[in-house]
Amino acid sequence: MGLPESVRLPAELPDNLWPPHALLERNATENIYVPVPVEVTERPPAEAVTEELPEARLYVPPPPEERQARALHGGEGHAGPLHARELQASELQAEELKAEELQADELQADDLHAGQRHAEGRHTEDRHVKDRHAEERRAEEQRADQRHDVRRGADGEHDDDREPAFLPMVLGHGEDDPEDYVPAHSRGSGARHAASGTSKRTIRRRRRAVLLAYLMVVAAVLIIGHQMRSEEQPIAPGREAAQRAAEPVGPAPADVPVATPQAQAAETQAAEVGKAGEFRYAKTRGPMLGTDGDLHRFEVAVEDSVEGTKAAEFAEEIDRTLGDERSWIHDGQLRLRRVTQESGKADFTIYLASARTSEQMCATGGLQTAGFTSCRVPGKVIINADRWAEGIPDYEGHLAEYRRYAINHEVGHELGHGHEACPGEGEKAPVMMPQTYGLKGCTRNAWPYLDGERYSGEPMA
Known part of the structure; x- marks a missing residue:
């Protein structure tokens, strides 16, 4: 080698x-x-x-x-x-x-390269396996959604009952929503976007019903709020104790005219027109009379046997009288308002009753009127229909003024005021003077306030 x-x-x-x-x-x-x-x-x-x-x-x-x-x-x-x-x-x-x-x-x-190629091959294989598993899961979810849709179609309205219909969705989607609209809770997958026609119509009906209910609730809240603002605390108790005097008790004065046969015949004829002792009430609520102070609510009624005056006309005349600045609301210490009988909130009632019925009603309070004059008993202001229609001799030619006097005088008793005497010859008569029995040297007057001042006389025993 x-x-x-x-x-x-x-x-x-x-x-x-x-x-x-x-x-x-x-x-x-x-x-x-x-x-x-x-x-x-x-x-x-x-x-x-x-x-x-x-x-x-x-x-x-x-x-x-x-x-x-x-x-x-x-x-x-x-x-x-x-x-x-x-x-x-x-x-x-x-x-x-x-x-x-x-x-x-x-x-x-x-x-090294072989090891890397082997690792890359395993990674690619794992990724393919994961993708295949994901596709299988998606296919299973789609099959489950299809089964769910089939069940929903079979259930019909029972499935629609589960539709929540909350107000923001109702206000956000009107009747002109596109047909492909699907509620938010039904948007889980592609299959849930395909709602049936019946379900869509049911959803639209539900939205309309909820919107209508919402508007009704809002209207009710506004009405109740207005009612609460306009009607405050009721009249304070103990008003009866504050009243200083009532209508005269005892026999009528000598100059009170005695009922004639003609008057009795007229009363009998009036009784034939309507049933005596039954009343028809004003069905509307009146305006607020006055700006401040305790609120006194009243209702108005007219006896069925009274001719020529409807309950609404009588109520309007009372509102005009008590709402005048010369009436009891002038000092800002009280307010008055007419309410309906259905409300059940009246503190007293103003009646227009026939002579016979008014005499009976006044007698319940111990007052003897002989069917001639008006009166007031606790909770009731009773206006004699004959005096309302005819007046008295001292107010001859001034019937409207006498009617205002009668209202202010009897309501004054309800508010706690007693009788007052004439201040002197030729002076105006105080409104709380019993003018129906004569002016006693004074001149007629229908108002408690004159020239912005309270006009009154000496209290009567």
């Missing part, structure tokens, strides 16, 4: 190649190199050779130019042909080691 031909030395070397004459002449013995015998055996693998050779025997060859210069000029460190062969062998071994290292690196790189 020998060296390759590319690295073998020629069979005959030139005479001047080795050793240099200068060295031989100086000391011939020093120029003699005795190489260590080398046993040529089969070369082991490169890694084994690297481990067996001492580090000092490894040789890194110089560049080719330097080797050529040394060969021509006799460089230092070369001791003969055998030494050159050893150097060449070392160079060959180094190149083989380097080639094996490169091959090992390439193998390692190939293994």
Whole structure:
């Protein structure tokens, strides 16, 4: 086993190649190199050779130019042909080691790339498996939604009963909503967007019904609020104790006219027209009379047997009288308002009753009127229908003024005012003077306030 031909030395070397004459002449013995015998055996693998050779025997060859210069000029460190062969062998071994290292690196790189490709393949496979599972889940959800829709179609209206219909959705979607509108709770998947025609019509009907109910509730709240603002706390109790006097008790004065046969016949005829003792009430509520103070509510009724005056006409005349600035609301200490019988909130009632019925009603309070004058008993203001229709001699030609006097006088009793006397000859009569029995030297007057001041006389015993 020998060296390759590319690295073998020629069979005959030139005479001047080795050793240099200068060295031989100086000391011939020093120029003699005795190489260590080398046993040529089969070369082991490169890694084994690297481990067996001492580090000092490894040789890194110089560049080719330097080797050529040394060969021509006799460089230092070369001791003969055998030494050159050893150097060449070392160079060959180094190149083989380097080639094996490169091959090992390439193998390692190939293994790394193979591992990466394997990992990428597994990742791709896992992703495909996940995608397949996701598709299976979506298919299962679609099948479940289809089964749900089939059940909804079978249930019909029972399923529609679960539709929530809240007001923001009602106000946000009117009757002109597109046909493909689906409530928010039904938008879970694609299948739920396909609501049946019956379900859509039911939803629209529900929205209309809820909107109508909402408007009715708002209207009711507004009406109740207006009612509460206009009607405050009821009249304070104990008003009866504050009343200073009542209508005169006892027999009628001597100058009170006695009922004639003609009057009795007229009363009998009136009784035939309507049933005596039964009343018809005004069915509307009147305006608020006054701006401040305690609120006194009243209702108005007219006896069925009274002709020529309807309950609504009587109520309007009372509202005009009590709402006048010269009436009891002038000082701002009280307010008055007419209410309906159905409300059940009246504090007192103003009646227009026939002579016979008014006499009976007044007698319940201990008053003797002989069917001639009006009166007031607790909770009832009773206006005699004959006086309302005819007046009295002192008010001849002034029937409307007498009617205002009668209303203010009897309502004054209900508000706690007693009888007052005439202040003097030629003076105006106080409204609380019993003017129906005569003016006693005073002149007629229908109002409690004159020229913005309370007009009154001395209290009567």
